Amino acid sequence: MTEAELPRLEALGLVRRFPGGAGVHGIDLLVRPGEIHAIVGLNGAGKTTLMRLLLGMLRPQAGTARIDGIEIGEGPSSIWAGVGQLVEHPLAYSELDGRSNLIVAARLHGIERRTAGALVDRAIAEFDLARYSTVRASRLSLGNRQRLGLAAALQHDPALIVLDEPTNALDPAGVILLREALLRRAGAGAGILVSSHHLDEVARIADRITVVNAGRTIGSLDPAGVDLERAFFAMLHADDSEREEIA
Amino acid sequence: MNSGFRTAVAVEARKAAASRVMASITVLLVIGVAVLALGMLIAAGSSDELLLAKLGPLARLDGWAGLVGIVSQITSAGGLLAFGVALSWLYGREFSDGTVGGLFALPVRRSTIALAKLAVYLVWAIGAAVLLAAAVAILGLAFGYGATDASGAVELLRVPVLAILTALIAVPAAWAATLGRGLLPGIAATVVLLVLAQVMAVFGIGAWVPIVAPALWAIDPATVPIGSLAVVPTVPAVFGAFTALAWSRLQLDR
Numbered sequence: 001m002t003e004a005e006l007p008r009l010e011a012l013g014l015v016r017r018f019p020g021g022a023g024v025h026g027i028d029l030l031v032r033p034g035e036i037h038a039i040v041g042l043n044g045a046g047k048t049t050l051m052r053l054l055l056g057m058l059r060p061q062a063g064t065a066r067i068d069g070i071e072i073g074e075g076p077s078s079i080w081a082g083v084g085q086l087v088e089h090p091l092a093y094s095e096l097d098g099r100s101n102l103i104v105a106a107r108l109h110g111i112e113r114r115t116a117g118a119l120v121d122r123a124i125a126e127f128d129l130a131r132y133s134t135v136r137a138s139r140l141s142l143g144n145r146q147r148l149g150l151a152a153a154l155q156h157d158p159a160l161i162v163l164d165e166p167t168n169a170l171d172p173a174g175v176i177l178l179r180e181a182l183l184r185r186a187g188a189g190a191g192i193l194v195s196s197h198h199l200d201e202v203a204r205i206a207d208r209i210t211v212v213n214a215g216r217t218i219g220s221l222d223p224a225g226v227d228l229e230r231a232f233f234a235m236l237h238a239d240d241s242e243r244e245e246i247a
Numbered sequence: 248m249n250s251g252f253r254t255a256v257a258v259e260a261r262k263a264a265a266s267r268v269m270a271s272i273t274v275l276l277v278i279g280v281a282v283l284a285l286g287m288l289i290a291a292g293s294s295d296e297l298l299l300a301k302l303g304p305l306a307r308l309d310g311w312a313g314l315v316g317i318v319s320q321i322t323s324a325g326g327l328l329a330f331g332v333a334l335s336w337l338y339g340r341e342f343s344d345g346t347v348g349g350l351f352a353l354p355v356r357r358s359t360i361a362l363a364k365l366a367v368y369l370v371w372a373i374g375a376a377v378l379l380a381a382a383v384a385i386l387g388l389a390f391g392y393g394a395t396d397a398s399g400a401v402e403l404l405r406v407p408v409l410a411i412l413t414a415l416i417a418v419p420a421a422w423a424a425t426l427g428r429g430l431l432p433g434i435a436a437t438v439v440l441l442v443l444a445q446v447m448a449v450f451g452i453g454a455w456v457p458i459v460a461p462a463l464w465a466i467d468p469a470t471v472p473i474g475s476l477a478v479v480p481t482v483p484a485v486f487g488a489f490t491a492l493a494w495s496r497l498q499l500d501r
Contacts, residue, residue: 018500055352057499077251081354091349095265104258110354113257152349162352 006069007032008160008191013063014053017215024049025215026063031160031191036182038202039195040221040232041212047195050212051087051164054193067160081110084158086166090149094138098129098148101137105152123155127177142169147177154181161185161192167201179205199228213239251355255363259337263367268336273375276329280321281382287317288390310396311403314387319409319465322379324445326410327462330372330417331437337364338490339424339433348499361494365421365487372414376407405468412461412476416440418483418490425493428501457482 011029024046031037052058054065065072092101106116146169196202209221218239263269290298341347383406424433444462453459454471457479464471
């Protein structure tokens with residue numbers, strides 16, 4: 001396999017069980033360069049746990065995750081320079097203003113001090129954050145904090161992007177900004193994994209939709225298909241019935 | 248110094264400098280100790296037997312030695328609380344604010360970020376210690392010690408030394424805030440440290456116990472050998488390492 005064909009992200013048999021039975025029970029997943037791969041599922045299906053496993057926020061009890069072919073627990077920390085992520089809370093420190101938050105995020109992602117300023121200016125323009133660049137994050141609305149967090153995760157043009165419910169709290173303008181930002185980056189070769197329960201939004205941008213239920217992947221939906229919602233619930237229902245029969 | 252550490256220090260310094268929490272703690276520490284010391288000085292000058300009994304041997308000291316003695320006692324207790332709260336905030340806020348998730352999947356290691364926080368804390372503590380010494384100097388000059396006890400001014404040096412030693416023994420709060428994922432466990436650990444240090448110091452035991460030595464030195468400098476103060480830095484060394492290890496092994500599993 002040549003380097004160009006390596007998946008940006010690969011999960012093999014990831015397992016992480018929590019007391020009570022929740023968690024992720026053996027998930028395989030691929031995100032290829034230039035691809036937007038959406039994972040959909042109900043609350044508690046294991047989407048966030050899966051993303052945490054892929055980002056090193058949790059250690060798997062079994063299975064591995066690889067970024068550009070390198071196993072995440074074992075590779076050098078430099079493999080993360082090409083990753084942008086937002087899982088749950090945006091990286092927005094309440095005492096810092098919008099611009100300082102973006103500078104901090106850029107520096108932590110390995111951007112040199114002398115180039116961080118220009119990068120941040122570009123992100124402020126791309127995510128329409130100029131009004132908030134001198135406002136402390138503590139004074140921003142939830143939606144604007146999310147927008148700031150997305151800019152912080154995407155501004156360094158990562159080759160792999162992992163976003164958990166990124167449209168949470170965004171206004172319609174923010175949703176469009178995010179959609180365009182993701183399509184632009186996928187067009188430039190980034191691999192993108194995004195979780196959502198907004199099927200309409202996912203259908204607009206995803207190349208592939210994987211359905212997660214009870215900690216497993218149970219199938220995929222065609223983003224171009226009609227009545228995605230019906231197909232989604234039919235798949236969930238069939239999976240739930242099957243598991244009940246086994247139990 | 249590698250570039251990851253430099254970056255992490257720059258980031259942590261920026262956060263601390265912008266933070267109202269760190270500024271408030273500095274002001275409370277400096278002004279609080281100065282005001283309490285002023286009150287005790289006035290009490291020491293009174294003829295109230297009960298107050299004089301409470302002040303104990305400090306009431307018999309005059310000039311800079313008396314002032315520094317009072318300030319040292321307040322700093323060894325109140326200062327420890329202030330330093331512990333600062334550490335609890337520096338580490339615990341990442342959990343209570345939810346920003347800890349953003350410190351994963353970065354080319355800068357989390358253990359490096361934890362050590363950078365400690366470096367920023369130590370620099371801040373040195374600054375706070377110098378400010379405290381300056382406030383005490385102003386207080387002493389206002390009481391006329393500049394004229395009446397010029398030779399005793401060397402006692403002032405004990406103030407920043409004690410403040411820094413106290414800052415060093417507060418470092419277990421960083422570890423507690425990390426293990427407990429928030430501010431309160433760090434503050435609770437500080438209170439435990441405070442009680443341990445003060446109780447042992449009052450009984451005059453533990454000159455060679457690093458967390459007790461500064462408080463004992465504050466009460467009665469003659470009973471504490473210099474060598475025992477020199478082992479105080481083992482506390483931040485050991486607990487700084489524990490904290491860095493806890494950050495490197497951190498999982499978002501609760």
